[in-house]
Amino acid sequence: MKLKFGSTEENVVTREEFPLEKAREVLKDEVIAVLGYGVQGPGQALNLKDNGFNVIVGQRKGSKTWDKAVADGWVPGETLFELEEACEKGTILQFLLSDAGQIALWPTVKKHLTPGKALYFSHGFGVTYKDKTGIIPPADVDVILVAPKGSGTSLRRMFVEGRGLNSSYAIYQDGTGRAYDRVVALGIGVGSGYLFETDFYREVTSDLTGERGTLMGAIQGIFAAQYEVLRSNGHTPSEAFNETVEELTQSLMPLVAENGMDWMYANCSTTAQRGALDWWKPFRDATKPVFEELYASVKSGQEAQKSIDSNSKDDYRVKLEAELKELRDSEMWQAGAVVRQLRPENN
Numbered sequence: 282m283k284l285k286f287g288s289t290e291e292n293v294v295t296r297e298e299f300p301l302e303k304a305r306e307v308l309k310d311e312v313i314a315v316l317g318y319g320v321q322g323p324g325q326a327l328n329l330k331d332n333g334f335n336v337i338v339g340q341r342k343g344s345k346t347w348d349k350a351v352a353d354g355w356v357p358g359e360t361l362f363e364l365e366e367a368c369e370k371g372t373i374l375q376f377l378l379s380d381a382g383q384i385a386l387w388p389t390v391k392k393h394l395t396p397g398k399a400l401y402f403s404h405g406f407g408v409t410y411k412d413k414t415g416i417i418p419p420a421d422v423d424v425i426l427v428a429p430k431g432s433g434t435s436l437r438r439m440f441v442e443g444r445g446l447n448s449s450y451a452i453y454q455d456g457t458g459r460a461y462d463r464v465v466a467l468g469i470g471v472g473s474g475y476l477f478e479t480d481f482y483r484e485v486t487s488d489l490t491g492e493r494g495t496l497m498g499a500i501q502g503i504f505a506a507q508y509e510v511l512r513s514n515g516h517t518p519s520e521a522f523n524e525t526v527e528e529l530t531q532s533l534m535p536l537v538a539e540n541g542m543d544w545m546y547a548n549c550s551t552t553a554q555r556g557a558l559d560w561w562k563p564f565r566d567a568t569k570p571v572f573e574e575l576y577a578s579v580k581s582g583q584e585a586q587k588s589i590d591s592n593s594k595d596d597y598r599v600k601l602e603a604e605l606k607e608l609r610d611s612e613m614w615q616a617g618a619v620v621r622q623l624r625p626e627n628n
């Protein structure tokens with residue numbers, strides 16, 4: 282259906298238009314092969330299985346995630362296979378290796394993309410940056426995308442809680458005439474209630490911007506800046522952490538999620554409202570040039586190239602972990618670990 286967002290009309294598919302029963306009917310003869318069992322793999326594979334679809338998982342034998350798949354109930358030789366075997370058996374190949382990992386597996390996936398199959402992504406990365414990835418699908422398959430707007434961990438948790446997480450969807454290539462039904466059925470199958478229409482290019486550029494920006498990069502940056510200013514002015518770690526992070530995640534963001542920023546503001550003191558109304562624009566003006574620089578770096582393909590280069594190295598996991606450890610060991614997040622233990626519900 283068409284829905285108005287402000288004054289702009291957009292296409293949104295709803296569960297009412299495309300119920301789960303219809304999704305099951307559309308995919309009843311398909312074998313959905315989820316390739317990769319990292320973060321999105323488990324969330325999507327388990328949700329699809331629990332929703333009654335025919336799912337198998339492809340993963341490298343002997344890897345830690347193979348063991349995780351076994352622990353999650355996938356049975357070797359029945360529903361869990363080596364990647365190539367899963368590519369052969371699947372009629373829909375859900376390409377959920379890391380974006381850099383997809384480059385290495387592409388020749389194998391391509392070999393098994395026989396006419397009529399579907400190639401499914403959760404990111405527009407591989408085909409948008411085909412000059413860098415070499416991912417150029419054959420013409421007689423569907424190339425589709427369902428990108429959950431959140432972590433695979435949340436996708437699973439919210440499904441288990443009976444909620445669900447919405448996704449964007451896109452069709453890059455309709456090789457069979459069934460691409461629309463397949464993509465929407467899969468989006469409903471992984472647990473989305475609503476599916477927002479996009480295309481591969483818009484999905485990848487907005488997603489790379491968002492995660493580098495307010496969703497992850499910018500938020501850590503702004504937390505660090507405020508925490509450092511409070512600490513250098515004599516505030517204790519717990520006070521600095523509470524005023525920077527804890528109150529935001531525990532008290533104020535849930536209010537924003539529920540009813541928007543103005544409503545959160547309205548539930549704070551008029552003193553706070555006065556100050557926050559005065560200061561949001563200077564913060565916007567100070568950070569906007571950084572966001573412009575970020576978007577330009579995404580648009581030029583530089584962000585994709587950097588991600589491919591670093592995440593294609595053999596020791597990429599070790600290097601990422603070392604950088605995550607630096608964050609974990611910072612005073613702010615060390616203070617956070619203690620503050621989290623002191624949440625009333627933890628006692």
Ligand SMILES: NC(=O)c1ccc[n+]([C@@H]2O[C@H](COP(=O)([O-])OP(=O)(O)OC[C@H]3O[C@@H](n4cnc5c(N)ncnc54)[C@H](O)[C@@H]3O)[C@@H](O)[C@H]2O)c1
Pocket residue numbers: 317318319320321322340341344346376377378379380381382383385386403404406428429431432433434
């Ligand atoms: N992580 C998320 O929550 C999330 C959210 C939305 C979209 N996505 C997209 O979903 C896709 C999967 O992301 P992810 O974060 O789940 O991936 P991930 O980094 O967790 O990796 C998934 C799997 O790929 C395997 N892998 C990596 N390199 C490999 C190689 N060379 N050969 C064989 N296997 C290899 C890993 O062992 C792992 O099991 C990506 O396109 C990503 O952009 C992820």
Ligand SMILES: CC(C)(O)[C@@H](O)C(=O)O
Pocket residue numbers: 430431432433488492496
């Ligand atoms: C969960 C995110 C940040 O939305 C996703 O885009 C990812 O790449 O993991």
Ligand SMILES: [Mg+2]
Pocket residue numbers: 404488489492
């Ligand atoms: Mg992303």
Ligand SMILES: [Mg+2]
Pocket residue numbers: 429430431488491492
């Ligand atoms: Mg994202």
